[in-house]
Amino acid sequence: MVDIQETTLDTLEPGEKARITKVRVKGAARRKLFDMGMVAGADIELVRNAPLGDPMDYRIKGYHLSIRKEEASQIFINKL
Amino acid sequence: MEKREIKIALTGNPNVGKTTLFNALTGSRQHVGNWPGVTVEKKSGRISYKEYDIEVIDLPGTYSLTAYSMDEIVARDFIIEEKPDLVIQVVDASNLERNLYLTTQLMELGSQMLIVLNMCDIAEERGDRIYIDKMQELLATPVITTVATQKKGICDLLDKVIEQKQIEQHHGHEIGYGNEIEEKILEIEKVLSEDETRDKRYPLRWVSIRLLEGDSNVRQKISDSPVYERAMAIIDSIDQEEYEAEIADKRYLAINTVFPQMCTRANDTLTKSDMIDRVLTNKYLGIPIFLALMWGAFELTFAFATPFMDMIDIAATWFADYVSSSLHPDWLASLVGDGIIGGVGAVLVFVPNIFILFFLLSLLEGSGYLARAAFIMDKLMYKIGMHGKSFIPMLMGFGCNVPAIMAARSIEDDKDRLITILIVPFVSCGARLPIYVLFAGTFFGRQAGTVIFAMYILGILIAIISAKLLRGTVVKGKPAPFIMELPPYRVPTFKTSVIHMWDNGFMYIKKAGSIILVGVVVIWIMASFPWGVEYGSEASYVGSLGHAVEPLLKPLGFDWKISVALIFGLVAKEIVVASMGVLYGAGDNSEALSERLLADPGITALSSLSLMAFSLLYMPCVATVGVIKKETGSWKWTMFAIIYGVLVAWITAFIIYQGGRLLGY
Numbered sequence: 234m235v236d237i238q239e240t241t242l243d244t245l246e247p248g249e250k251a252r253i254t255k256v257r258v259k260g261a262a263r264r265k266l267f268d269m270g271m272v273a274g275a276d277i278e279l280v281r282n283a284p285l286g287d288p289m290d291y292r293i294k295g296y297h298l299s300i301r302k303e304e305a306s307q308i309f310i311n312k313l
Numbered sequence: 314m315e316k317r318e319i320k321i322a323l324t325g326n327p328n329v330g331k332t333t334l335f336n337a338l339t340g341s342r343q344h345v346g347n348w349p350g351v352t353v354e355k356k357s358g359r360i361s362y363k364e365y366d367i368e369v370i371d372l373p374g375t376y377s378l379t380a381y382s383m384d385e386i387v388a389r390d391f392i393i394e395e396k397p398d399l400v401i402q403v404v405d406a407s408n409l410e411r412n413l414y415l416t417t418q419l420m421e422l423g424s425q426m427l428i429v430l431n432m433c434d435i436a437e438e439r440g441d442r443i444y445i446d447k448m449q450e451l452l453a454t455p456v457i458t459t460v461a462t463q464k465k466g467i468c469d470l471l472d473k474v475i476e477q478k479q480i481e482q483h484h485g486h487e488i489g490y491g492n493e494i495e496e497k498i499l500e501i502e503k504v505l506s507e508d509e510t511r512d513k514r515y516p517l518r519w520v521s522i523r524l525l526e527g528d529s530n531v532r533q534k535i536s537d538s539p540v541y542e543r544a545m546a547i548i549d550s551i552d553q554e555e556y557e558a559e560i561a562d563k564r565y566l567a568i569n570t571v572f573p574q575m576c577t578r579a580n581d582t583l584t585k586s587d588m589i590d591r592v593l594t595n596k597y598l599g600i601p602i603f604l605a606l607m608w609g610a611f612e613l614t615f616a617f618a619t620p621f622m623d624m625i626d627i628a629a630t631w632f633a634d635y636v637s638s639s640l641h642p643d644w645l646a647s648l649v650g651d652g653i654i655g656g657v658g659a660v661l662v663f664v665p666n667i668f669i670l671f672f673l674l675s676l677l678e679g680s681g682y683l684a685r686a687a688f689i690m691d692k693l694m695y696k697i698g699m700h701g702k703s704f705i706p707m708l709m710g711f712g713c714n715v716p717a718i719m720a721a722r723s724i725e726d727d728k729d730r731l732i733t734i735l736i737v738p739f740v741s742c743g744a745r746l747p748i749y750v751l752f753a754g755t756f757f758g759r760q761a762g763t764v765i766f767a768m769y770i771l772g773i774l775i776a777i778i779s780a781k782l783l784r785g786t787v788v789k790g791k792p793a794p795f796i797m798e799l800p801p802y803r804v805p806t807f808k809t810s811v812i813h814m815w816d817n818g819f820m821y822i823k824k825a826g827s828i829i830l831v832g833v834v835v836i837w838i839m840a841s842f843p844w845g846v847e848y849g850s851e852a853s854y855v856g857s858l859g860h861a862v863e864p865l866l867k868p869l870g871f872d873w874k875i876s877v878a879l880i881f882g883l884v885a886k887e888i889v890v891a892s893m894g895v896l897y898g899a900g901d902n903s904e905a906l907s908e909r910l911l912a913d914p915g916i917t918a919l920s921s922l923s924l925m926a927f928s929l930l931y932m933p934c935v936a937t938v939g940v941i942k943k944e945t946g947s948w949k950w951t952m953f954a955i956i957y958g959v960l961v962a963w964i965t966a967f968i969i970y971q972g973g974r975l976l977g978y
């Protein structure tokens with residue numbers, strides 16, 4: 234069953250919070266994201282976009298992590 | 314009495330204060346900065362404590378034991394292969410949860426561990442509460458609290474190290490990965506254990522988990538094993554990505570069950586750092602502020618230095634006069650006056666600039682803005698085919714290209730890293746600054762500042778164009794994903810900044826007293842012989858050398874004297890200025906070097922502009938070539954860097970000089 238609220242991380246607005254449901258990123262970046270705490274079940278908040286729009290500054294597990302929209306669009310979330 | 318030896322390794326996530334702690338422990342002055350990836354090589358130091366002789370090894374930071382970049386591999390291999398008596402994980406107390414992820418992996422290695430909870434001051438200030446006793450119990454590992462910047466907790470730590478050495482218990486606190494994965498782990502372990510020749514330093518369970526996670530470095534390590542094929546068959550039968558996710562999940566699950574018991578976090582209030590970020594990475598202000606900071610740093614480097622430079626200049630001139638009038642015989646007076654003081658002095662005048670430059674760079678590094686610069690610039694960098702993280706080595710390159718190229722080690726992707734190494738030499742380092750100041754100051758008067766700034770911009774433009782060219786030809790592909798921690802802003806410690814400034818500034822002075830001094834003496838000898846020729850005339854050996862290469866450089870507007878300076882400048886770029894000092898014999902006359910340059914019809918404003926551009930771009934200095942070879946491990950790329958540099962320099966200088974002439978200058 235698909236959760237109707239499910240969307241991707243890049244659609245988050247600054248200040249919005251969400252919970253990660255699935256990481257679909259492939260390759261080396263996949264494990265790196267896991268290492269940095271981007272796993273299913275983790276809470277995440279978009280703090281802001283970089284001045285040029287990309288990358289993004291997220292808060293996860295109490296620290297700031299920056300990733301590009303491209304990767305964010307392959308991370309699935311439920312908005313909180 | 315013979316002292317007993319203990320070997321301890323400092324490991325942990327990047328930017329948690331390992332090097333700060335290392336310095337506090339051993340009294341060293343290793344490079345500290347507030348961004349992830351400062352330390353890229355292992356460094357070792359010693360300390361004598363009670364009846365022990367303790368060797369401390371500072372390692373590059375790593376987020377997990379699945380290593381991606383070169384610096385992370387160094388850290389991981391050291392812990393496993395060198396088997397230190399005690400593995401100390403330095404943990405950022407204000408960022409405990411993510412730091413524990415590495416802890417779960419270190420425990421799988423079965424080495425004896427100790428956790429240092431550093432940055433307790435920040436956790437406290439924020440109102441987090443960490444229950445140390447509970448933490449020791451849950452992790453079954455001793456925990457010591459420290460504030461490395463204030464040297465708090467150092468003795469406790471050393472006492473604990475000694476205590477642990479006496480206990481000698483190796484515990485394996487293992488995480489269960491669930492039935493399915495555990496079965497696979499057992500299966501692989503069994504296959505691997507049949508290979509009697511295997512590297513026993515690597516625990517089987519650990520290797521098996523790594524293989525299931527798809528760690529290519531570990532895979533590489535066992536590729537010679539006779540059971541390799543069979544182990545791989547098991548790996549190929551699983552859904553790798555699912556396993557990867559599942560294993561990470563299980564680790565975080567383990568953390569989530571213990572974490573709430575040992576730490577209560579204060580509510581996420583807006584920290585000072587967040588407020589600073591609201592301004593510095595603001596949508597509209599971010600870029601203007603970045604540019605203003607760069608411009609400000611540039612201005613300060615020159616404005617602050619001027620009075621000091623004048624003082625050194627006056628002292629040097631006076632000294633040269635004194636020496637040449639009091640030394641006998643004449644040749645000795647000429648060697649010391651024209652050669653040494655004229656040449657080395659011309660370089661030493663710029664010591665104040667170098668000091669200020671490195672002081673400002675260390676503020677940039679210590680504040681945490683460097684990571685923001687990478688964050689702000691990533692999109693632009695991506696457009697030119699580079700990774701945002703490459704911006705950090707580029708900015709460091711303004712100080713010295715050598716450490717900047719080393720800093721590229723923290724870039725994970727090999728191609729991203731190669732491009733960074735190849736373009737950093739175009740970033741104008743401190744050693745090139747004397748060339749600009751001398752020539753722009755001499756020929757451009759009030760416009761000097763603009764001309765110098767233009768040189769910095771030219772270097773960056775060439776770097777950008779080169780990156781784009783490389784991406785389109787020899788290093789094809791897209792930059793790797795950008796995944797970077799943004800550390801909180803911190804007030805740079807005055808001591809760290811002063812040390813950074815002093816150590817780098819002093820290196821410049823040392824260079825002037827060694828390699829540049831030798832260069833200067835060689836030039837002086839060549840300018841004075843064969844016996845009987847007029848000093849520095851066309852009949853001397855420098856004259857012949859200059860004339861030999863002059864045809865190649867003539868189209869760029871350079872006469873034989875400049876040609877000589879450029880040849881010797883290959884060793885170190887400061888020598889371009891030093892040899893001007895020698896060849897124009899500035900020392901024996903109260904007339905300043907710039908006046909003598911102005912009087913020479915061989916150099917015009919236009920040719921000096923062409924000379925500045927050429928010196929900026931042509932071949933990286935010897936030390937940089939050395940580090941390019943070391944870091945790329947390839948003569949091919951090293952030769953490429955040299956030849957490409959010379960070509961670009963020649964073409965650029967040609968365009969400037971001939972274009973200028975066409976325009977009637």
Ligand SMILES: Nc1nc2c(ncn2[C@@H]2O[C@H](COP(=O)(O)OP(=O)(O)OP(=O)(O)O)[C@@H](O)[C@H]2O)c(=O)[nH]1
Nearest residue numbers: 328329330331332333346350351352374432460461
């Ligand atoms: N407030 C506070 N700051 C600290 C403490 N320890 C280190 N720092 C700061 O944290 C930053 C990182 O310190 P480093 O020692 O370079 O960290 P590292 O772990 O060696 O980092 P990498 O080499 O990049 O892995 C610096 O700005 C230090 O001044 C501490 O106990 N309290």
Ligand SMILES: [Mg+2]
Nearest residue numbers: 331332351352
């Ligand atoms: Mg370090």
